Amino acid sequence: xxxxxxxxxxxxxxxxxxxxxxxxxxxxxxxxxxxxxxxxxxxxxxxxxxxxxxxxxxxxxxxxxxxxxxxxxxxxxxxxxxxxxxxxxxxxxxxxxxxxxxxxxxxxxxxxxxxxxxxxxxxxxxxxxxxxxxxxxxxxxxxxxxxxx
Numbered sequence: 001x002x003x004x005x006x007x008x009x010x011x012x013x014x015x016x017x018x019x020x021x022x023x024x025x026x027x028x029x030x031x032x033x034x035x036x037x038x039x040x041x042x043x044x045x046x047x048x049x050x051x052x053x054x055x056x057x058x059x060x061x062x063x064x065x066x067x068x069x070x071x072x073x074x075x076x077x078x079x080x081x082x083x084x085x086x087x088x089x090x091x092x093x094x095x096x097x098x099x100x101x102x103x104x105x106x107x108x109x110x111x112x113x114x115x116x117x118x119x120x121x122x123x124x125x126x127x128x129x130x131x132x133x134x135x136x137x138x139x140x141x142x143x144x145x146x147x148x149x
């Protein structure tokens with residue numbers, strides 16, 4: 001499984017935690033992306049990555065059977081469902097994208113979020129709320145999966 005997050009190429013300066021961007025998810029069973037949703041398919045990417053990190057961490061550490069993460073300012077959503085064997089099914093719009101162990105889903109999200117942060121977070125002002133929230137969410141996620149920043 002692989003996630004990728006990007007800032008929309010058409011965003012105008014100055015950068016902000018409310019900037020739009022895209023999500024792409026590749027799995028063993030399919031692909032889901034906001035790019036195929038036309039010009040209005042963009043999501044508030046910094047806020048969406050933050051919500052996905054927080055929501056998936058809470059889901060994976062709990063007992064809930066499923067969790068749906070809906071992108072900020074868009075209709076794009078991913079649903080994560082826990083299987084009896086502990087695997088996680090990831091779906092978008094009812095279509096199966098991936099079935100992986102929970103640790104694999106967590107690792108894939110961590111890699112993509114870290115790459116996104118490393119590439120884009122420094123462009124935001126130091127006091128930007130979107131920046132601060134994403135930094136905290138990534139740190140919490142890294143503590144959850146046991147990886148140092």
